[in-house]
Amino acid sequence: MQRPDPVRAVVFDFDGLLADTEKPWGVAESAMFTTRGLHYGEAERNLFLGAAAADAAAIMADRFGEPRPDVLAEFIARARQELSADSEPMPGAVAMLSGMRVPYAIASNTQRDLLDLSLAASGLDALVPLSVSSSEVAAPKPAPDVYLRACELLGVAPSDAVAVEDSRTGAAAARAAGLAVVMVPSGPYQPGDADLIVNSLADPALAGWLG
Structure with a gap:
């Protein structure tokens, strides 16, 4: 065009x-994985790049084998903390x-x-x-x-x-x-x-x- x-x-x-804000979002994403003993690297970062929080949390929940609402609530709480400190x-x-x-x-x-x-x-x-x-x-x-x-x-x-x-x-x-x-x-x-x-x-x- x-x-x-x-x-x-x-x-x-x-x-x-x-x-x-990609840095604080990345910190929140990384914490979601590392607190569960899972790897978070470039592939995961690129997977979530530009995604809405609900969509990212849905992917995480499926990978973690946990309920989506619980994962979304935790992810939003972590993101809110990081964004308020580092934007x-x-x-x-x-x-x-x-x-x-x-x-x-x-x-x-x-x-x-x-x-x-x-x-x-x-x-x-x-x-x-x-x-x-x-x-x-x-x-x-x-x-x-x-x-x-x-x-x-x-x-x-x-x-x-x-x-x-x-x-x-x-x-x-x-x-x-x-x-x-x-x-x-x-x-x-x-x-x-x-x-x-x-x-x-x-x-x-x-x-x-x-x-």
């Missing part, structure tokens, strides 16, 4: 893209958001209370006028729901908007919603996952796609 001309809005992912903006995030010239929003796969916690802990809440979490839609990424809802709230057609993502799960959601997709990968990816792939938020090519 080509870059919209003009770009009328931008929709950003949050975890791992605007805020360095920082990604390099370039503050400058990029401060310089936006078109309306923008966040479309996150995180549930509302944890998204709000991370926004406040990272200090990005003052720069984010609009956000949609997985709590407000029927299905999380890779379903297109969060992106469709964000575009609806922004008052733009998806085809007039650009999504910025860090994961294959998120990129698939944005593409399914009909947005052009830019990736700043934080894990494995394929060239066809996005219309533009850049190395960081400071990449000049990214600025050219954001209106």
Whole structure:
């Protein structure tokens, strides 16, 4: 898909893209495994990258042989503790958001209370006028729901908007919603996952796609 001309809005992912929350999420994930004497490595990290907490917990519960509600409750509690202590903006995030010239929003796969916690802990809440979490839609990424809802709230057609993502799960959601997709990968990816792939938020090519 080509870059919209003009770009009328931008929709950003949050975890791992605007805020360095992949580390606290990873700590919570690792603890879920290591406290049970199980290995947590790169394969597990990549498995959960971009996944909603409920989906990640379901995978864990099946692997642990434990009830899904119990595993989800434990996982959320661990994530809440880590996010409140260790959420920082990604390099370039503050400058990029401060310089936006078109309306923008966040479309996150995180549930509302944890998204709000991370926004406040990272200090990005003052720069984010609009956000949609997985709590407000029927299905999380890779379903297109969060992106469709964000575009609806922004008052733009998806085809007039650009999504910025860090994961294959998120990129698939944005593409399914009909947005052009830019990736700043934080894990494995394929060239066809996005219309533009850049190395960081400071990449000049990214600025050219954001209106």
